[in-house]
Each structure stands twice: as C-alpha cells, then as structure tokens.
Amino acid sequence: MTGSVEIASVMADEIIDSRGNPTLRTTVVLADGTTGSASVPSGTSTGQFEAVELRDGDTGRYDGRGVLRAVSNVNGPIAQALIGLQPDDQWRIDATLIAVDGSEYKKRLGSNAILSASLACAQAAARACELPLFRYLGGDAAHVLPVPMLNVLNGGRHAHGGPDIQEFMVVPVGASTFGEALRYAVETYHALREVLCEAGMRANTGDEGGFVPTNATNERAVEMLVRAIERAGYRPADDIAIALDVSASSLLKNETYAFAAEGASLSADDMIECLAGWRRRYPIISVEDPLADSDWSGFARLTARLGDTMQVVGDDLFVSNRMFLVRGIAQRCCNAVLIKPNQVGTVTETLDTARMAISVGYGAPVSHRSGDTLDTSIADLAVALNCGQIKAGAPARGERVAKYNRLLEIEKWLGAHAEYAGRGAFAHLKSP
Incomplete structure (x- = not known):
C-alpha cells in the first residue's frame, strides 16, 4: 500500500x-x-x-x-x-x-x-x-485453485428426515482445471436428482443445497452417490471421489453413536470398523468428524487405522484453533484440519492455524457454514493458502454458488498461472 x-x-x-x-x-x-x-x-x-x-x-x-x-x-x-x-x-x-x-x-x-x-x-x-483478496493475503505465490468438496446429499442437523450422516460430498479429483471440476460436480448433482427420483424419493434440498434422501440408510446414500457419478459419465475414484462429514458429536447418545436409519448403535470402535468397511467398498477419500469432539484417543486409533488411505478431518475437534491443532499433532489425531474463520474469529488466527497444518503435512480444507451469506472471502482464502481444498455446499443456492463463481473469476484472473490442485490436494495420503 x-x-x-x-x-x-x-x-x-x-x-x-x-x-x-x-x-x-x-x-x-x-x-x-x-x-x-x-x-x-x-x-x-x-x-x-x-x-x-x-x-x-x-x-x-x-x-x-x-x-x-x-x-x-x-x-x-x-x-x-x-x-x-x-x-x-x-x-x-x-x-x-x-x-x-x-x-x-x-x-x-x-x-x-x-x-x-x-x-x-x-x-x-x-x-x-x-489487489484481489487472495493475492493480498497470499502474495505472488497464491495460485492453486482448490478441489471443491460439494455437499450434494444433506443429512443430520442440516436436513430433517435425511440420513444420520450430515454431509455426502462429491470430490472431482480427476479434473484438470477448477472450471472442469465444477462441471463434473454439477453434472453429477443433476444426475443424482434423477437417481433419487427413480428410487421414489423427493428431490427436496437441505440447508446447504444438497438433496435429502428421505428414509435412506447412510450406506444407501453412499451407493446412490456412486450411481450418480456413473450416470453422469464419470469414473468413481478416478474422476470423482466421495467425502463424508459424519458430525459424530450430534449422533452421540449414552456413549454410542445412533445410526437411526440402520437401527444401530455404534461404539467408537464400531464406527471405525464401519468406516473401514465403507472405505474398502466405496471411493471415500475423506471423512470429517467421524467421532465425537471429546474422543481424542478414538481419533488417534482411527487415524492409525485409516489415515494412510483416507483424509481424517478434525472440525469440531480442532475448531480451527491452533492450540487444539498442536495437541492433535502431538497425539497423532487426524491428518487434516477444517478451516472455518468464524470458529476462531480473526483473519490472523485463521491463517496461523492453516499454515501450521500445511507446514506439518496436514490437509487444510477451507469451509463455509450451514447458515451462510453471499460473502466470498473463503474462496479467496483457499487460494491465498494454496491449501487445495474447499467446502462450500452444493452447486445450488446463491450463497453456495457465489463461492464457486468467485473461484471461476480467480482462475480467469490467474490465467496461465492458475494450477488446479486435483489429486495433489490429497498428497498427504499414502494411497489416496
């Protein structure tokens, strides 16, 4: 200045x-x-x-x-x-x-x-x-467009009558540009509507613009998402992977996790085994908050079991707070931290947490919230950090689409200097 x-x-x-x-x-x-x-x-x-x-x-x-x-x-x-x-x-x-x-x-x-x-x-x-905000915050090195993680099926507290798991996301890792990745996801979103309707389900939407598969078990929701990826003409895992946000703290009742649709109550170790089985059967690349935010030892066990091949994201566990991230690193809990600026409250603290995570090889996806506005700061923040991942909801509703459209603008502004993170966003996994 x-x-x-x-x-x-x-x-x-x-x-x-x-x-x-x-x-x-x-x-x-x-x-x-x-x-x-x-x-x-x-x-x-x-x-x-x-x-x-x-x-x-x-x-x-x-x-x-x-x-x-x-x-x-x-x-x-x-x-x-x-x-x-x-x-x-x-x-x-x-x-x-x-x-x-x-x-x-x-x-x-x-x-x-x-x-x-x-x-x-x-x-x-x-x-x-x-300067655009991403360049002001990130300097000349800011040039990586993040992989969008689009919440196309809503459940939990975001969608009454939906599955227990809060978010089922498509992750277009196989695209070559952000614009192409967004197209992959949008086409899959529209294919998903067809899959749901054919299954006799209404295509209503939840807080983040994703469809609400009423009376569906959690595993059936994942299966329908795989079918939608294929219906859109893409290869599960190679072109588009899947991410989950379990939001397990909201499912905890009497020290077990209630999967109501399945009629099951899972202990922490049961939850770990459930996710391990899904990882073998489905192209799940990332799971967020798979256990309650007080279960540090459980997170350590889960990360040891699944962290080589799956991104384990701490959201409620870390609340974007550097102090909690330090504890997580020391105890080997998770291999990624979700970055939500309003969890910690200032730009500086947000950047500090994200940069610490990246410096030790953790993923650091930047995220919106379920009640959001047309503000697009998190899109710029993701590029400023070169963090490679962003969560901003489904490709629907103005407050979600605004973030994706802002990333399209940034990609155009960067021109030949723009780099899409793609599968490299998950390079901290041994075998993504």
Missing part, C-alpha cells in the same frame, strides 16, 4: 443469512474513501470450544437470535479501537480486536462482531492495494 491511509470508520448492520437468521455485515471506510465489507456465517453443528457467536436473547425479536448487541459492539468499542490504524497491518488489527474483547473464546464482544471487522479490514486493505 502506497502512502499512509488510516481506517476512518467502521460500521455494522444486521442482515439475514441463508437460513433466515440475523447476522452481521461490517463496512470499513479508509481515509481516502476506499471501502471493504464482510458478512459472517453461522453454523448449526458447532464444536464446544468454538469462539462464541453473540446473540441478543430477546425472544420477542427473531426468537432471540438477533445480533443487535454484536452490531453495537462493532459500532462502539471495536470502531473506537480500529479507527486510526493502518488497514494493511492485519496482525495489529486482530491483536487489537482480541485485546478489546479480553475474554476466552471472544464471548464478550462476540466472534461474529470481531470476525466481520477483521475481514472487512482485510477487504479494504486489498482494495487500497488494488
């Missing part, structure tokens, strides 16, 4: 997310008139140690889910702390936000207030530098 352009104002508004719940949009204005805006998502399936999202609790308004307190925190103490700072000093901005909050897990001001301000500052700085 040439010259010294200070932050002149910081202002937040209450807007609505993709589930019809309130969230924040914050706009930062620099002294030269440059602006940057960011809105923040919200999750349904959340880890117990995530940074705290501040809600009003006023049951007479949005059933208590309003965010006027968080808006007030941005317009008051956060604005007062940030005005006058240099927008390109992201570390100082985020350290200031953390200090002003002064609480564990950002529960005083709210992670939603803090992240919206942190991201808006980064957006304003990027514009002042006349």
Whole structure:
C-alpha cells in the first residue's frame, strides 16, 4: 500500500443469512474513501470450544437470535479501537480486536462482531492495494485453485428426515482445471436428482443445497452417490471421489453413536470398523468428524487405522484453533484440519492455524457454514493458502454458488498461472 491511509470508520448492520437468521455485515471506510465489507456465517453443528457467536436473547425479536448487541459492539468499542490504524497491518488489527474483547473464546464482544471487522479490514486493505483478496493475503505465490468438496446429499442437523450422516460430498479429483471440476460436480448433482427420483424419493434440498434422501440408510446414500457419478459419465475414484462429514458429536447418545436409519448403535470402535468397511467398498477419500469432539484417543486409533488411505478431518475437534491443532499433532489425531474463520474469529488466527497444518503435512480444507451469506472471502482464502481444498455446499443456492463463481473469476484472473490442485490436494495420503 502506497502512502499512509488510516481506517476512518467502521460500521455494522444486521442482515439475514441463508437460513433466515440475523447476522452481521461490517463496512470499513479508509481515509481516502476506499471501502471493504464482510458478512459472517453461522453454523448449526458447532464444536464446544468454538469462539462464541453473540446473540441478543430477546425472544420477542427473531426468537432471540438477533445480533443487535454484536452490531453495537462493532459500532462502539471495536470502531473506537480500529479507527486510526493502518488497514494493511492485519496482525495489529486482530491483536487489537482480541485485546478489546479480553475474554476466552471472544464471548464478550462476540466472534461474529470481531470476525466481520477483521475481514472487512482485510477487504479494504486489498482494495487500497488494488489487489484481489487472495493475492493480498497470499502474495505472488497464491495460485492453486482448490478441489471443491460439494455437499450434494444433506443429512443430520442440516436436513430433517435425511440420513444420520450430515454431509455426502462429491470430490472431482480427476479434473484438470477448477472450471472442469465444477462441471463434473454439477453434472453429477443433476444426475443424482434423477437417481433419487427413480428410487421414489423427493428431490427436496437441505440447508446447504444438497438433496435429502428421505428414509435412506447412510450406506444407501453412499451407493446412490456412486450411481450418480456413473450416470453422469464419470469414473468413481478416478474422476470423482466421495467425502463424508459424519458430525459424530450430534449422533452421540449414552456413549454410542445412533445410526437411526440402520437401527444401530455404534461404539467408537464400531464406527471405525464401519468406516473401514465403507472405505474398502466405496471411493471415500475423506471423512470429517467421524467421532465425537471429546474422543481424542478414538481419533488417534482411527487415524492409525485409516489415515494412510483416507483424509481424517478434525472440525469440531480442532475448531480451527491452533492450540487444539498442536495437541492433535502431538497425539497423532487426524491428518487434516477444517478451516472455518468464524470458529476462531480473526483473519490472523485463521491463517496461523492453516499454515501450521500445511507446514506439518496436514490437509487444510477451507469451509463455509450451514447458515451462510453471499460473502466470498473463503474462496479467496483457499487460494491465498494454496491449501487445495474447499467446502462450500452444493452447486445450488446463491450463497453456495457465489463461492464457486468467485473461484471461476480467480482462475480467469490467474490465467496461465492458475494450477488446479486435483489429486495433489490429497498428497498427504499414502494411497489416496
């Protein structure tokens, strides 16, 4: 950034997310008139140690889910702390936000207030530098387009009446460009609608735009996904692999995991055996949160058993927090960490966790949340990190498609310098 352009104002508004719940949009204005805006998502399936999202609790308004307190925190103490700072000093901005909050897990001001301000500052700085956000955050080395992991079948808390497992994803590892990968996935998504209808199921959609296979067992959902890949003209495993998000913490009842559709209750070791069997029968390349977020020893056993050939992703286990990732590395839990900026609350902390993971050979897929907005920051973040993987939902609904369309724009902007991660995104596996 040439010259010294200070932050002149910081202002937040209450807007609505993709589930019809309130969230924040914050706009930062620099002294030269440059602006940057960011809105923040919200999750349904959340880890117990995530940074705290501040809600009003006023049951007479949005059933208590309003965010006027968080808006007030941005317009008051956060604005007062940030005005006058240099927008390109992201570390100082985020350290200031953390200090002003002064609480564990950002529960005083709210992670939603803090992240919206942190991201808006980064957006304003990027514009002042006349750079796209991915290049501003990642520098000249940022050029790798991520493999999209598209949640085309929804279950769990994201879809009433669906399977117990929360997400069934297609992963187009065999494409040569991001644009081609997206086409693979879209064609498979449309083929999946046909497969579901032929099976007598309605093609309704869940929170993330994926279809909801009503009354289907978890394994039958995987089978239908394989059929859809083949129906679209692609080869399972070679062209398109499958990823799962079990969200096991939400299935835990009396120390066992309830697979209601199967009529089964699984211990941690049963779950490991179940996934091992599915890995042998189906082209599953990645599994997220296969056990509860308190079962560190179980994660270690599962990683030892399956981690050579399957990506084991810690989401609720790590909550994008560097401290928990350090513990996971030491205990050999997982071989990947899901990166969700609103779990930890600032741009700097998000980048720190992701870069640590990548430096030790872990995967670091960047992810949306089930309640999302049209903000596309995570698309730029994935390219900035060269992390090679992104989760942004099905190829449907505006808040999901916005991320994929942004990646198409980035691929075009990079031109000949663009590299699609493809199967290399899973190079941390011995035999993907």
